[in-house]
Amino acid sequence: MIWDWAFAIEILPRLGQAAIVTVQATVMGFALAATLGLGLTLARIAWPRTALPISVGVELVRSTPLLIQIFVLYFVGPEIGLVLDALTAGTLAIGVHYAAYCSEVYRAGFEAVPRSQWEAAEALNLNRGTALMRIILPQAIPPVIPALGNYLVALFKETPLLSAIAVLELMQTAKIIGSESFRYTEPITLVGLFFLGMSLISAALIRLVEARITQGVRR
Amino acid sequence: MGVTPLAIMLGLTAAALWWLAGHEDYRPFMPGLVEGAAVTMRITVAGAILAVAAALTAGLARLYAPAPLRWLAVTYVELFRGTSALVQLFWLFFVLPQFGVTIDAFTVAVLALGLNVGAYGAEVVRGAVLAVPLHQWEAGLALNLSRRQIVARIILPQAVVAMIPPWGNLFIELLKGTSLVSLITLADLTFRAQQMNQTTMQTGPIFTLVLLGYLFMSLTITIGMRLMERRAIRGLGRRA
Amino acid sequence: MMQDPMVRFQNVTKRHGSHIVVDGLNLDVARNEKVAIIGASGSGKTSLLRMLMALDPVDSGEIFIEGEPLTHMERQGKRLPPDMAHIRRMRGKVGMVFQSFNLFPHLTAMGNCIEAPMRVLGLTRAAAIERATELLEMVGLASRKDYYPSQLSGGQQQRVAIARALAMRPKVMLFDEVTSALDPETVGEVLTVIRRLGEEHDLTMMVVTHQMGFAREFADRVCFLHQGRICEEAPARDFFHNPQNERTRAFLRAVLEAG
Ligand SMILES: Nc1ncnc2c1ncn2[C@@H]1O[C@H](COP(=O)(O)OP(=O)(O)OP(=O)(O)O)[C@@H](O)[C@H]1O
Numbered sequence: 001m002i003w004d005w006a007f008a009i010e011i012l013p014r015l016g017q018a019a020i021v022t023v024q025a026t027v028m029g030f031a032l033a034a035t036l037g038l039g040l041t042l043a044r045i046a047w048p049r050t051a052l053p054i055s056v057g058v059e060l061v062r063s064t065p066l067l068i069q070i071f072v073l074y075f076v077g078p079e080i081g082l083v084l085d086a087l088t089a090g091t092l093a094i095g096v097h098y099a100a101y102c103s104e105v106y107r108a109g110f111e112a113v114p115r116s117q118w119e120a121a122e123a124l125n126l127n128r129g130t131a132l133m134r135i136i137l138p139q140a141i142p143p144v145i146p147a148l149g150n151y152l153v154a155l156f157k158e159t160p161l162l163s164a165i166a167v168l169e170l171m172q173t174a175k176i177i178g179s180e181s182f183r184y185t186e187p188i189t190l191v192g193l194f195f196l197g198m199s200l201i202s203a204a205l206i207r208l209v210e211a212r213i214t215q216g217v218r219r
Numbered sequence: 220m221g222v223t224p225l226a227i228m229l230g231l232t233a234a235a236l237w238w239l240a241g242h243e244d245y246r247p248f249m250p251g252l253v254e255g256a257a258v259t260m261r262i263t264v265a266g267a268i269l270a271v272a273a274a275l276t277a278g279l280a281r282l283y284a285p286a287p288l289r290w291l292a293v294t295y296v297e298l299f300r301g302t303s304a305l306v307q308l309f310w311l312f313f314v315l316p317q318f319g320v321t322i323d324a325f326t327v328a329v330l331a332l333g334l335n336v337g338a339y340g341a342e343v344v345r346g347a348v349l350a351v352p353l354h355q356w357e358a359g360l361a362l363n364l365s366r367r368q369i370v371a372r373i374i375l376p377q378a379v380v381a382m383i384p385p386w387g388n389l390f391i392e393l394l395k396g397t398s399l400v401s402l403i404t405l406a407d408l409t410f411r412a413q414q415m416n417q418t419t420m421q422t423g424p425i426f427t428l429v430l431l432g433y434l435f436m437s438l439t440i441t442i443g444m445r446l447m448e449r450r451a452i453r454g455l456g457r458r459a
Numbered sequence: 460m461m462q463d464p465m466v467r468f469q470n471v472t473k474r475h476g477s478h479i480v481v482d483g484l485n486l487d488v489a490r491n492e493k494v495a496i497i498g499a500s501g502s503g504k505t506s507l508l509r510m511l512m513a514l515d516p517v518d519s520g521e522i523f524i525e526g527e528p529l530t531h532m533e534r535q536g537k538r539l540p541p542d543m544a545h546i547r548r549m550r551g552k553v554g555m556v557f558q559s560f561n562l563f564p565h566l567t568a569m570g571n572c573i574e575a576p577m578r579v580l581g582l583t584r585a586a587a588i589e590r591a592t593e594l595l596e597m598v599g600l601a602s603r604k605d606y607y608p609s610q611l612s613g614g615q616q617q618r619v620a621i622a623r624a625l626a627m628r629p630k631v632m633l634f635d636e637v638t639s640a641l642d643p644e645t646v647g648e649v650l651t652v653i654r655r656l657g658e659e660h661d662l663t664m665m666v667v668t669h670q671m672g673f674a675r676e677f678a679d680r681v682c683f684l685h686q687g688r689i690c691e692e693a694p695a696r697d698f699f700h701n702p703q704n705e706r707t708r709a710f711l712r713a714v715l716e717a718g
């Protein structure tokens with residue numbers, strides 16, 4: 001039999017449990033990515049001298065595989081006294097990896113705000129910090145929300161990498177089910193369908209948000 | 220970043236690798252890691268060729284093919300973009316054999332990664348083609364060129380310039396994605412690192428070398444694509 | 460056959476949505492005739508040329524080139540909608556120069572002029588180059604043959620575009636406001652080329668223009684288009700000296716005041 005419905009239904013609860021871990025890792029990882037990314041971008045605007053090191057760091061993180069970064073945090077961490085459980089180490093690695101991408105997105109957002117906005121704020125005698133947080137930031141963020149959304153989806157689709165350090169997320173659970181039952185078709189296909197469903201829904205949501213934002217700008 | 224800082228980073232990376240390779244804590248790992256890097260490069264190159272072919276086919280089919288082929292292209296793109304690369308890799312590796320189709324791990328790796336990146340590439344191709352002004356079509360029609368000739372000789376050559384930077388990013392994603400093949404037992408750079416790590420527990424030196432190795436390959440791709448972009452822009456006769 | 464006009468529009472109508480752009484238009488252009496088409500913006504001049512170039516289909520009516528229908532085909536006595544092969548055969552008789560030049564930016568001036576002759580007419584590279592060299596010489600750009608469009612001025616680009624269209628040996632040449640995207644100082648060089656083309660070659664030419672002076676000395680006949688119809692047509696001299704229609708007079712007055 002190529003596809004066993006009874007088996008598929010039988011394993012659904014276990015996969016459901018695992019999906020919670022996947023979603024957890026996604027949410028925590030993206031929360032870190034979004035805040036750390038913004039922090040990096042604000043830092044390079046507030047202290048121009050940090051721009052070069054940040055650029056180099058971002059380039060380094062983006063140029064090497066996430067899987068290796070997960071391994072490094074998980075295996076090298078303990079050597080320097082950073083003992084983390086697999087889920088935390090993995091989520092941290094994912095968050096840092098995507099922070100590098102997010103910081104580039106934010107940067108584009110800030111660069112798209114016309115220089116004249118800085119000058120207008122200066123003319124009103126606002127100090128640089130206030131101008132950045134109250135005038136520039138609110139204009140820089142909304143246009144890049146769809147791009148951030150795309151990275152959220154990308155991050156979500158990379159959570160199966162956590163299976164490499166035995167986090168019991170969807171992929172790892174599917175593999176365990178497979179090795180127990182010698183049936184890989186149902187678990188792996190179901191995991192694929194889960195990702196496909198979530199991605200299509202997110203894509204639709206992002207389009208909606210995008211439409212909202214462009215409307216907001218026009219208004 | 221501009222080409223010059225990237226080239227400096229590449230130089231520093233190469234120098235660091237060179238220096239570490241002579242260091243006794245690192246030297247023993249070099250031969251194995253170099254072999255692994257060779258596998259990584261082979262998968263990257265083969266995957267890139269497949270990705271470009273798949274992207275051109277699907278991207279152009281989505282624009283110009285009759286309905287059934289167009290739907291096929293859309294399905295391919297959505298399917299491979301919507302599921303995760305690792306899921307695709309495992310599906311081909313674990314599930315296909317249950318249908319009686321067995322392919323060796325290297326082919327599975329190239330297929331999964333190439334088709335995955337190709338799906339994103341198809342959207343790049345489509346976007347770049349759509350960005351060529353409609354005027355160019357009409358000028359081609361007025362010269363009595365056929366649709367096929369217009370696409371191949373007028374539209375695509377102009378679209379190429381806009382495609383190069385996003386393809387640069389996709390090739391980097393592909394290179395990084397090859398690390399997943401370690402999970403289907405292919406002895407790439409990541410696999411070797413894992414293996415040596417388990418036997419020697421020399422985590423620090425091993426992963427330092429591996430990170431530098433990937434960095435070296437990534438920067439080479441990035442710089443190569445930047446130079447290619449410059450050439451392509453010059454080919455358009457624009458002053459770069 | 461000899462009496463057939465080179466181009467015939469017969470009751471041609473074109474709509475965009477509910478907006479009628481060309482409205483039951485009739486027009487014959489004789490072999491080697493030079494016709495200037497003038498009219499206010501939005502009067503349908505571009506639409507007219509685009510239908511003749513088969514870039515846009517007609518909504519009703521017929522267009523003939525050398526007596527042969529462009530807008531339909533006759534097969535075994537039956538009228539069929541035109542297929543691609545038919546359209547391409549008919550397109551071969553017509554060449555067009557656009558307001559915005561539309562040169563291919565990835566090809567040099569020479570490349571622009573040999574691409575279609577090689578691919579469509581099947582000329583060898585050498586033959587195509589020979590023909591293109593001649594034409595680039597005629598438009599005064601032989602020395603710029605290896606330049607890319609972005610390295611040429613607007614006027615030079617437009618002259619390359621003319622050479623490119625001529626390289627396909629069309630029988631009818633269409634010019635759609637070919638000088639209106641140009642800097643004033645380069646308008647003259649392009650008009651000179653068109654003028655010489657008319658004098659030295661057996662070509663039927665339809666020229667949409669806002670340059671009344673040029674229309675008057677270049678054209679055999681002037682057609683004034685208003686709301687998709689030909690409101691007045693006359694030999695150039697009569698047209699400008701003694702316009703019959705009130706609309707024509709208003710238009711000419713407006714143009715002369717502006718210019
Ligand atoms: N693709 C289109 N969709 C909708 N309306 C169109 C389209 N093309 C042309 N039109 C309309 O058709 C009318 C005639 O257009 P056309 O371009 O033929 O005018 P024209 O005489 O060439 O004007 P101009 O002097 O400005 O070039 C205009 O009102 C224009 O808005």
Ligand SMILES: [Mg+2]
Nearest residue numbers: 504505506636
């Ligand atoms: Mg017009």
